[in-house]
Amino acid sequence: MPDTAQDAFDVVIIGAGVNGAGLFRDLCAQGLRCLIVDKGDYGSGTSAAPSRLIHGGLKYLETGELRLVAESTYERNLLLRNAPHLVKALPTMIPIYSWTKGVWAALRTLLGSTTAPRSRGALLIKTGLAMYDFYGARARVMPRHGMVGRTKALADVPALTPRIVALGTYYDAMIEAPERLILELVKDGVALSPGSEALNWTAVSGLRDGALELMLADGQTRSVTARNVVNAAGPWIDRVNAVLGIETKLIGGTKGSHILLDHPALLEQLSGRMIYFEADDGRILLVFPYRGKALVGSTDIPADSPDEVTCTEDEIAYFMASLRELLPGLQFDPGQIVYAYAGIRPLPNSEGVDPGLISRDHSAPVVAPTEGRPFPVTSLVGGKWTTFRAFSAEIADKVLEDLGETRKQSTDEMPIGGGRDMPQEASAREEWLAEMARVSGAAPDRLATLLDRYGTTARAIALAEGADPVLLGTEDAFSRAEIDWIARNEHVVHLEDIVLRRTPLAITGQIDRPTCEALCEITAQALGWNAARQAEELEELTAVLAKRHGVHLSQAAKEQPFRA
Numbered sequence: 001m002p003d004t005a006q007d008a009f010d011v012v013i014i015g016a017g018v019n020g021a022g023l024f025r026d027l028c029a030q031g032l033r034c035l036i037v038d039k040g041d042y043g044s045g046t047s048a049a050p051s052r053l054i055h056g057g058l059k060y061l062e063t064g065e066l067r068l069v070a071e072s073t074y075e076r077n078l079l080l081r082n083a084p085h086l087v088k089a090l091p092t093m094i095p096i097y098s099w100t101k102g103v104w105a106a107l108r109t110l111l112g113s114t115t116a117p118r119s120r121g122a123l124l125i126k127t128g129l130a131m132y133d134f135y136g137a138r139a140r141v142m143p144r145h146g147m148v149g150r151t152k153a154l155a156d157v158p159a160l161t162p163r164i165v166a167l168g169t170y171y172d173a174m175i176e177a178p179e180r181l182i183l184e185l186v187k188d189g190v191a192l193s194p195g196s197e198a199l200n201w202t203a204v205s206g207l208r209d210g211a212l213e214l215m216l217a218d219g220q221t222r223s224v225t226a227r228n229v230v231n232a233a234g235p236w237i238d239r240v241n242a243v244l245g246i247e248t249k250l251i252g253g254t255k256g257s258h259i260l261l262d263h264p265a266l267l268e269q270l271s272g273r274m275i276y277f278e279a280d281d282g283r284i285l286l287v288f289p290y291r292g293k294a295l296v297g298s299t300d301i302p303a304d305s306p307d308e309v310t311c312t313e314d315e316i317a318y319f320m321a322s323l324r325e326l327l328p329g330l331q332f333d334p335g336q337i338v339y340a341y342a343g344i345r346p347l348p349n350s351e352g353v354d355p356g357l358i359s360r361d362h363s364a365p366v367v368a369p370t371e372g373r374p375f376p377v378t379s380l381v382g383g384k385w386t387t388f389r390a391f392s393a394e395i396a397d398k399v400l401e402d403l404g405e406t407r408k409q410s411t412d413e414m415p416i417g418g419g420r421d422m423p424q425e426a427s428a429r430e431e432w433l434a435e436m437a438r439v440s441g442a443a444p445d446r447l448a449t450l451l452d453r454y455g456t457t458a459r460a461i462a463l464a465e466g467a468d469p470v471l472l473g474t475e476d477a478f479s480r481a482e483i484d485w486i487a488r489n490e491h492v493v494h495l496e497d498i499v500l501r502r503t504p505l506a507i508t509g510q511i512d513r514p515t516c517e518a519l520c521e522i523t524a525q526a527l528g529w530n531a532a533r534q535a536e537e538l539e540e541l542t543a544v545l546a547k548r549h550g551v552h553l554s555q556a557a558k559e560q561p562f563r564a
Contacts, residue, residue: 006195009035011399012212012226014204014240017047018178019362019380020232021185022392028193030400030408035196035224036186037214039203039236041497043182045306046234048501049343050385051258051286051297054079054087054173056136057384058276059284061128066135072386073136076173078412079386080141083184083419085455087175089142090288092274094129094168095153095160095326096122122147125168132170145170159269159329172274174288178385179501183490184417184457201493206243210374217493228399231379234346235306241379246367250348250381253304257311257342258297259319260507265330266294279322287323291508292475293338296323303344310548311340338509340550348382362391364398376402418455432456441467449477461485472518474510478503480522487526495520495537496544506551513553516541 011027013020016038024036038044056073057065079087099122129145136142146169153167154160160167175181186198201217211223233240235253242248267289274288287296299315316334323332348363362383366376378398383391389411400407415422423429429451436447440462446469450458461482469479486492486502498519499506505515516538524534545551 007211007222007224009033009196009224009226010403011035011228011230012037012224013230013232014038015045015232015234015236015380016042016182016186016198016200017045017232017234018043018182018185018385018388019047019234019383019391020230021182021189022388023230023232023380023395024196024198025185025189025192026389026392026396026411027399028189028196029411029414030396030405031193032400032403032405033193033195034189035199035226036189037199037202037204039201041200041493041501042186042198042491043179043501045236046343046346047182047385048179049256049258049309049341050175050178051256052174052176052178052290052295053090053286054175054386056132056172056386058128058132058170058172061131068387069132070135070138071390072384073132074138075387075390077136077139077141078389079175080173081139082414083175083181083416083455084422084424085418085452086177086181086416087173090172090174090274091272092170092172092276092288093153093157094125094170094276095164095278096125096166096168097163097278099123099165122166122168129168129170142171142173157269157275159265159327161326161328174274174290175385176291177504181416183502186491188417198491200491200497204240204243207245207373210372226375227403229375229377230395230399231377235304235344237346237379237381241367241377244377245370245373246377248365248367248379250365250379251304251346252302253306253344253347255301255303255309255342255344256298257315257340258295259311259316259337260290260339260509261294261296261332261336262338262509263294263330263332263336266327267292269327269330270294275326277322277326279318280325285319285322287326291504293508306344309342309344311342311550315342316340337550339507341507341548346382362387364395366398418457420456422455423451436462439463440465442469443467446477450482460489472515474505474515476504476508476510478505480518483519483522484526487523492523492527494540495523496541498523499541500544506545506549509551511545511551511553516553 010032011034013024013036016036020036024034027034054076056076057069060069126147133144148167150165153164190196190198203215204212205215206213211225214222216222231237231240235251237251238248270289272289274286276286279285283300287294296319303309320332363381364378366378369376393411423432433444433447436459437444442462442465447462450461454461464485465479465481469481472478486498490502492498499511505511520534520538542553
């Protein structure tokens with residue numbers, strides 16, 4: 001059992017997805033000494049596989065989860081303010097195929113039906129959007145909804161199916177780099193609480209004499225004690241509890257898959273907007289511009305193997321058929337796919353319920369201490385990306401109460417990472433760029449790219465780059481100095497951390513063998529990898545990209561067909 005002060009923590013959080021990272025930051029802000037660990041990289045599980053929407057949950061109106069809609073719209077508005085470098089407003093269109101259909105089905109769903117509603121008509125959608133505006137009024141930052149008729153809609157989006165009778169319009173938001181926001185939450189937490197630690201690629205292997213046994217990234221072991229433990233392992237929650245000697249069946253997850261299309265004609269039709277549409281089976285799908293590609297999602301299939309989850313050929317066929325039905329004026333085929341990903345939503349065990357109707361709300365059951373486990377274990381079940389801060393605050397308050405501590409500050413208006421002191425107005429932005437150009441010698445255009453990518457963290461990267469950065473030749477213009485800074489300052493352990501999560505190079509189809517070799521060489525210099533380690537990292541990255549994302553490194557991704 002550890003007896004050194006550095007191994008004794010107030011709270012240990014297992015799982016560094018968005019809920020775990022949000023809770024870590026919140027508890028650190030209250031002055032607690034916390035440790036967060038993840039068996040993979042930060043945000044490498046379910047939190048790396050969302051639709052990349054920050055939304056108020058329009059469809060939750062159908063299931064009567066009004067409290068969740070109110071919470072979600074408020075949290076969406078806060079994220080637009082607290083992380084403006086990563087979270088952006090997203091104008092959205094809803095194709096409508098009838099005037100009155102769906103009202104009775106929606107009433108049945110509200111009354112407890114276990115089948116998803118179909119054919120949502122204009123009356124139902126108009127009512128839903130009006131309610132959405134009402135719930136989104138708190139801390140409002142975006143315009144209200146609108147409706148346009150068929151003629152105007154088809155003039156605006158000619159490729160849309162002529163079967164529509166109208167088009168609903170409203171605003172939600174999207175997150176450009178979910179994994180980066182998680183990393184920034186973790187780094188903020190460490191900065192807020194001296195003595196707190198964050199360890200990625202670190203697994204909890206068991207209990208010994210009341211202490212948690214950790215297997216570290218370098219293969220070493222470490223024992224730590226905790227006054228309180230939170231299991232934030234998402235779809236792995238029941239497995240982590242088993243390691244802690246607790247038998248649970250809390251998770252009944254569903255798989256959500258997404259694809260990225262290289263499709264300029266589709267992007268032209270979207271013109272910066274999302275289409276939020278109903279597939280033939282009643283499921284809600286979406287397609288919107290994401291970093292120069294078109295992101296399409298999502299499926300909702302019962303699944304329980306988070307380590308093996310992939311986007312299947314059947315899911316790809318489903319997406320293709322749905323897009324062809326929605327946009328008959330365009331051509332769609334699997335050869336346009338540059339990237340695919342999938343994750344399991346850690347939803348509550350809800351056997352017999354239609355996957356689309358399982359609540360996205362959250363819960364946090366607590367297991368009391370035992371003689372061999374002297375700390376309570378709280379499991380974070382469910383929840384959604386948008387509401388992570390509210391979920392974190394709720395659990396933080398319970399942990400503080402259990403430890404006899406009090407809240408010192410709220411996180412409602414706490415900026416995240418590079419969102420701190422982010423210039424919002426055009427004049428403030430120009431002043432920031434001019435000052436940084438004077439200090440760093442860098443060109444204003446390059447500084448603007450870094451500011452958009454990192455928020456005010458761009459200052460440190462710009463100073464590292466200097467006036468003449470050496471670019472890697474990718475579309476997104478990453479520099480060698482930028483990658484070096486990431487490797488040294490952003491908890492990088494493996495090459496895949498950079499390719500898949502610290503940058504968008506993989507998801508946007510910019511990864512080929514030469515680029516990966518260049519990234520590996522820069523990272524090796526920063527972290528001291530020898531030739532054998534570099535070869536191992538490249539081999540592991542190649543396997544992950546091929547197995548999980550359909551990307552092969554023998555040539556540029558854009559030059560070869562996708563293989564699921």
